[in-house]
Amino acid sequence: MAGAGAGAQAATDMARLRKAAIEKPVSLEPRGSGHHTRGMVRHRIGIDLGGTKIEVAALAPDGALRVRRRIATPEGYEATLAAMATLVREVERELGETCTVGIGIPGTISPATGLVKNANSTVLNGRALDRDMAALLGREVRAENDANCFALSEAADGAGAGCRVVFGVILGTGCGGGIVADGAVLRGRQRVAGEWGHNSLPWPNPDELPGPPCWCGRSGCLETWLSGPSLARDCDGPEARDASELPARAAAGDARARAALDRHADRLARGLAHVVNLLDPDCIVLGGGLSNMAHLYTALPALLPRHVFSDVCDTPILPNRHGDSSGVRGAAWLWPAE
Numbered sequence: 001m002a003g004a005g006a007g008a009q010a011a012t013d014m015a016r017l018r019k020a021a022i023e024k025p026v027s028l029e030p031r032g033s034g035h036h037t038r039g040m041v042r043h044r045i046g047i048d049l050g051g052t053k054i055e056v057a058a059l060a061p062d063g064a065l066r067v068r069r070r071i072a073t074p075e076g077y078e079a080t081l082a083a084m085a086t087l088v089r090e091v092e093r094e095l096g097e098t099c100t101v102g103i104g105i106p107g108t109i110s111p112a113t114g115l116v117k118n119a120n121s122t123v124l125n126g127r128a129l130d131r132d133m134a135a136l137l138g139r140e141v142r143a144e145n146d147a148n149c150f151a152l153s154e155a156a157d158g159a160g161a162g163c164r165v166v167f168g169v170i171l172g173t174g175c176g177g178g179i180v181a182d183g184a185v186l187r188g189r190q191r192v193a194g195e196w197g198h199n200s201l202p203w204p205n206p207d208e209l210p211g212p213p214c215w216c217g218r219s220g221c222l223e224t225w226l227s228g229p230s231l232a233r234d235c236d237g238p239e240a241r242d243a244s245e246l247p248a249r250a251a252a253g254d255a256r257a258r259a260a261l262d263r264h265a266d267r268l269a270r271g272l273a274h275v276v277n278l279l280d281p282d283c284i285v286l287g288g289g290l291s292n293m294a295h296l297y298t299a300l301p302a303l304l305p306r307h308v309f310s311d312v313c314d315t316p317i318l319p320n321r322h323g324d325s326s327g328v329r330g331a332a333w334l335w336p337a338e
């Protein structure tokens, strides 16, 4: 954890950042060049930047999780950058080497502007996060959507290992998706490939229209049905946020909880049927808090074939292997072996 010196370090970092931004615009090498570290790197640092916490970890070359730290996300963009830089330096000091750095972020870096877009943690939107971190650390830093990092982690050495095409789904406070094909994130022209949470709920029932308003400006997005808070609201009303007790309540005979979980599984199956019809991945890996709901792994394989345009649909629906570590692991794997 960042100690008492983190505040002073953060101030120093911010001073350096401003100085670097004024004096020396950072020009980045093309991806994969890695000339400054070739032959030296043994560990990869991954950072999972969330709205409430920042987690950092270092992976050994074989994928073993080494140093790991977690702090609360500070208020404001510049303090967030400084905190991440401090964590990287602490980990590198402990390991005694300079590492590659990848960051998983909510949202994505727009190819049109080079700035973060689509982040529900809106302090990041419009910021050149990867370039600002590169200026702070004096090296190239890679940033990628957090759901893409999750999919990459599970495809690399997790539940989807050995599959050519992996669709990763995060069912948490939001609903994200990511695609990994042949070991690499499929980003897409707009960098929105896999952003399935903001597709609308397929085959809606009359009482599911027009659907709840979504923070993205549309209504009835899958996220407004499938996220943890959405499930809680569907069961217990507009003030509810926490769905974690619903499986236990259903098992204890709470009919309202049972019905809400059934509606949720059916909606998730309809949403995933679109993914199968479009992408037909070799497996689908579930992450986020709701991926702990064991009934999904029996309910979804039974529901999915009803909606998929195929005589057979046996797409494996798998729980993630790396759990809460998938964010940092996927971010670290943004620097694959050269």
Ligand SMILES: [Zn+2]
Pocket (backbone or CB within 6 Å): 197, 198, 214, 215, 216, 217, 218, 221, 223
């Ligand atoms: Zn939306």
